[in-house]
Amino acid sequence: MTSLEKPNGGNRSAAGAAAETAHISRPADVADSPERVGSGAGERVARFLQRQGAPILLALVVLVASFAFPGFATFDNVASILFQASGLGIIAVGMTLVIISGGIDLSVGSVYALGGVLAAWASRYGVLPAFAVPLAVCGLIGLVQGTFIGRFGMPPFIVTLAGLLGARGLALALTDEGKTVYKVGWNDTFAQLGHGKVFGIYLPVYFMVAVFVVGWIYLQRTKSGQALFAVGGSESASTLMGLPVARIKITSYLICGLLAGLAGALNAAYTISGVPTQGVGWELDAIASVVIGGTLLVGGAGSLIGTLAGVLLLKVILNVINQIGTLNTSVQMVVSGAFLAVVVVVQALLTRAQNLRDG
Amino acid sequence: MTAPTVPEQLPDRAADAVRERQSRARRIGWIRDYGVYVALLVLIIFNIAATPNFVALDNLRVQLVQVAPVMIVALGVAMVIGTEGIDLSVGAVMALAGALIPLYLGYGVPVAIAVALLGGIASGLFAGVLVASIGVQPIVATLALLVGLRGVAQLLLGGQFRQISSPEFNNLGTGSVLGVPIVVLVAAVLAVIVGFLMRRTVFGRRVVAIGGNPDAARLAGLPVRRTLITVYLLSGLLAAIAGVLLTAYQKAATPSTQGLLMELSAITAVVVGGTPLTGGRVRVLGTVAGALLMQIVTATLIKHDLPESSTQMVQAAIIILAVYVQRDRGGARR
Numbered sequence: 001m002t003s004l005e006k007p008n009g010g011n012r013s014a015a016g017a018a019a020e021t022a023h024i025s026r027p028a029d030v031a032d033s034p035e036r037v038g039s040g041a042g043e044r045v046a047r048f049l050q051r052q053g054a055p056i057l058l059a060l061v062v063l064v065a066s067f068a069f070p071g072f073a074t075f076d077n078v079a080s081i082l083f084q085a086s087g088l089g090i091i092a093v094g095m096t097l098v099i100i101s102g103g104i105d106l107s108v109g110s111v112y113a114l115g116g117v118l119a120a121w122a123s124r125y126g127v128l129p130a131f132a133v134p135l136a137v138c139g140l141i142g143l144v145q146g147t148f149i150g151r152f153g154m155p156p157f158i159v160t161l162a163g164l165l166g167a168r169g170l171a172l173a174l175t176d177e178g179k180t181v182y183k184v185g186w187n188d189t190f191a192q193l194g195h196g197k198v199f200g201i202y203l204p205v206y207f208m209v210a211v212f213v214v215g216w217i218y219l220q221r222t223k224s225g226q227a228l229f230a231v232g233g234s235e236s237a238s239t240l241m242g243l244p245v246a247r248i249k250i251t252s253y254l255i256c257g258l259l260a261g262l263a264g265a266l267n268a269a270y271t272i273s274g275v276p277t278q279g280v281g282w283e284l285d286a287i288a289s290v291v292i293g294g295t296l297l298v299g300g301a302g303s304l305i306g307t308l309a310g311v312l313l314l315k316v317i318l319n320v321i322n323q324i325g326t327l328n329t330s331v332q333m334v335v336s337g338a339f340l341a342v343v344v345v346v347q348a349l350l351t352r353a354q355n356l357r358d359g
Numbered sequence: 360m361t362a363p364t365v366p367e368q369l370p371d372r373a374a375d376a377v378r379e380r381q382s383r384a385r386r387i388g389w390i391r392d393y394g395v396y397v398a399l400l401v402l403i404i405f406n407i408a409a410t411p412n413f414v415a416l417d418n419l420r421v422q423l424v425q426v427a428p429v430m431i432v433a434l435g436v437a438m439v440i441g442t443e444g445i446d447l448s449v450g451a452v453m454a455l456a457g458a459l460i461p462l463y464l465g466y467g468v469p470v471a472i473a474v475a476l477l478g479g480i481a482s483g484l485f486a487g488v489l490v491a492s493i494g495v496q497p498i499v500a501t502l503a504l505l506v507g508l509r510g511v512a513q514l515l516l517g518g519q520f521r522q523i524s525s526p527e528f529n530n531l532g533t534g535s536v537l538g539v540p541i542v543v544l545v546a547a548v549l550a551v552i553v554g555f556l557m558r559r560t561v562f563g564r565r566v567v568a569i570g571g572n573p574d575a576a577r578l579a580g581l582p583v584r585r586t587l588i589t590v591y592l593l594s595g596l597l598a599a600i601a602g603v604l605l606t607a608y609q610k611a612a613t614p615s616t617q618g619l620l621m622e623l624s625a626i627t628a629v630v631v632g633g634t635p636l637t638g639g640r641v642r643v644l645g646t647v648a649g650a651l652l653m654q655i656v657t658a659t660l661i662k663h664d665l666p667e668s669s670t671q672m673v674q675a676a677i678i679i680l681a682v683y684v685q686r687d688r689g690g691a692r693r
Binding site: 148157163170288331345 | 668
């Protein structure tokens with residue numbers, strides 16, 4: 001689990017095998033493993049901030065917002081933030097797994113839309129098909145993408161870019177170019193799962209929490225989850241260790257597709273319809289939350305707790321902007337972009353501080 | 360591609376195997392290098408035969424005018440990808456450049472265009488400094504710009520779109536010189552310039568060297584940081600040029616939609632054109648052909664009454680196919 005950052009050309013997600021070669025051929029990298037790094041206080045602080053920065057920042061923002069805006073720390077407002085975070089949160093779990101394994105998945109926004117359309121269509125046959133159909137199709141899309149990436153060594157960025165186009169095209173084709181909108185009966189059990197509340201909180205929030213808990217256990221406590229870190233850290237070393245690298249990568253894309261489908265189904269249940277234009281650009285939001293959460297895009301390191309904090313941070317900031325009274329989406333975009341820029345710059349500087357001694 | 364020569368002392372069967380592999384590599388290499396041109400040619404021939412009015416001058420003009428902005432943006436993205444980077448900000452830069460035009464048109468067309476291009480340069484400079492000097496990964500650095508810049512563009516025009524009534528400016532988008540639309544002329548000239556930059560200048564060799572192996576480039580004493588910043592700056596500038604032309608063509612600045620998803624179209628054109636995402640190679644002519652190919656595919660499907668959804672799925676298939684035939688390179692490196 002190295003936390004090295006390539007100073008340039010670090011687009012490991014797209015770089016695939018070539019980056020792997022560069023990774024090995026570079027003497028400085030060899031010394032980057034945490035064991036060999038001197039444990040100076042500054043470095044330890046830097047590493048701690050990089051890993052735990054997002055939860056700390058979230059706590060600070062929430063604290064400040066609670067004092068600054070009387071409407072912020074109310075139960076209703078917090079419940080609404082959590083609900084708004086639920087779809088993105090579920091998707092971001094899958095994205096985190098993929099990014100830890102050294103890949104990237106640009107298709108999640110389209111797969112999310114496709115999952116919603118399929119769920120709304122299948123809901124007429126009952127609640128089970130309403131989940132089974134989108135999960136099966138979206139999982140299959142993830143599986144196919146993973147196979148192209150893992151078995152044929154094609155770059156993840158491009159394969160999932162094709163997935164982005166293909167899944168959106170499929171969603172449009174299923175709805176007659178968006179002219180047909182599949183409706184979910186308001187009183188269906190399926191619809192209840194989307195807009196029902198338990199203890200005053202929408203059910204999708206519980207789904208999100210469950211996905212995060214299961215994801216955390218998978219990542220931290222199972223061989224398969226730990227293998228993601230190994231593959232992301234060094235693909236060639238993992239191959240030499242005898243890990244089934246291709247299968248591990250395929251699994252990560254499969255899970256990512258499944259979760260995007262699940263999020264889409266829940267959204268269809270909430271909006272009681274399947275709309276093929278949902279989720280445009282969500283892949284970017286998901287990547288942003290993962291990055292803000294301290295997961296490195298070069299792979300091999302990351303945490304779901306950070307990702308959860310990253311998702312919540314984005315949504316809390318939007319909520320704070322609304323508290324100020326500007327419902328202006330332009331302002332939201334500028335603030336989100338600036339926030340992301342600041343976070344990645346700070347992270348790059350922190351990583352550099354950690355690696356300085358090996359220089 | 361220089362394949363190693365067959366050592367003479369190898370036993371016959373082994374030598375055969377090596378020769379077989381070499382000829383296969385050569386075949387695949389050929390598809391990789393010329394596949395996009397062949398596909399483009401096949402498609403054009405198909406259209407001449409099967410699509411009514413395809414060869415009509417009006418239709419060709421429309422196709423070229425529509426593809427020109429994608430092509431211009433893709434030229435910049437190709438250079439960035441050549442350094443093993445990526446630029447997701449180009450669509451937002453187009454929106455920003457478009458939004459700046461109506462604000463400064465009062466000072467004259469040249470001033471407005473200059474300001475718009477400066478906006479693109481500033482954005483590219485920002486991305487370049489983040490990537491080269493601070494060490495932020497290109498995809499996140501430019502992602503932040505993608506999110507933020509469109510917001511800035513919308514704020515500049517107060518969330519509205521703005522019609523532009525200056526005939527002098529709009530002529531850039533709709534006018535022609537000797538029957539060739541100005542937009543197409545600009546794209547062609549820029550393609551020649553970028554092609555010259557990449558093939559015949561020290562700068563071009565540096566871009567390829569950095570993409571091939573950044574550490575070797577640094578150890579060889581190349582100005583890696585300066586070159587990288589220049590590449591992102593040029594990408595921003597080219598995106599801004601495309602934004603200005605598109606604004607003139609539409610006779611309006613529409614910050615909320617202008618250049619939306621352009622980053623994906625541009626990356627597609629570059630990849631289909633045979634530039635590997637792993638850097639170290641920039642194919643300018645291939646990029647031009649890639650953009651043309653995607654445009655004509657779309658036009659063909661629309662002309663034959665196929666819906667938008669099929670266009671997207673066909674594009675996805677082309678991307679997968681293009682990268683599949685190119686993957687030989689990645690495999691060889693591993």
